[in-house]
Amino acid sequence: DAKTTQPNSMESNEEEPVHLPCNHSTISGTDYIHWYRQLPSQGPEYVIHGLTSNVNNRMASLAIAEDRKSSTLILHRATLRDAAVYYCILRDFNSGYALNFGKGTSLLVTP
């Protein structure tokens, strides 16, 4: 799978928007951008994914740069429950079945 780069950690205040960046400069045309998160002592949880266009769902929004070399996961109003490690990964039809999370971004949300 193509490599992604994320900051090790970010901090946000509760009820403020959070923008989590991901760089993927070697992305190919067939790579989908997936985001998962893992709350403490829980299994990973799917957040959102996209290919070229920006995507919205009930959890978050995904903004994809026009050249697709970077993307941003947007949490519109962070809550304490959003404190987790967020993983950005690229997947295409040739990817192995295993999800290979990198170190991700550890998000701290303060009241």
Added chain:
Amino acid sequence: DVKVTQSSRYLVKRTGEKVFLECVQDMDHENMFWYRQDPGLGLRLIYFSYDVKMKEKGDIPEGYSVSREKKERFSLILESASTNQTSMYLCASSTFGGRTETQYFGPGTRLLVL
């Protein structure tokens, strides 16, 4: 919502014991996976199954076996537990659409082997 459940959240076993970890999904997914997660090593795939009675080895199958007799149920078996199998075990499922499909995870089983 997709639901993946695992039989235990926490388990303590002794070296040499046979250990069964069970996973059930309620979304009629074809694919099911067993991972282990260790600090600094990330997620590692042990086995996956793409259909009933079908299985494929993942990256670290040694010391483990699996069973899938029904579509919704995927079991991981540690034939003779060892201390280096102390870990967080995660089950996941997905539809058969290919490697871009979302994987849905269970809450995990934290296994301690003494």
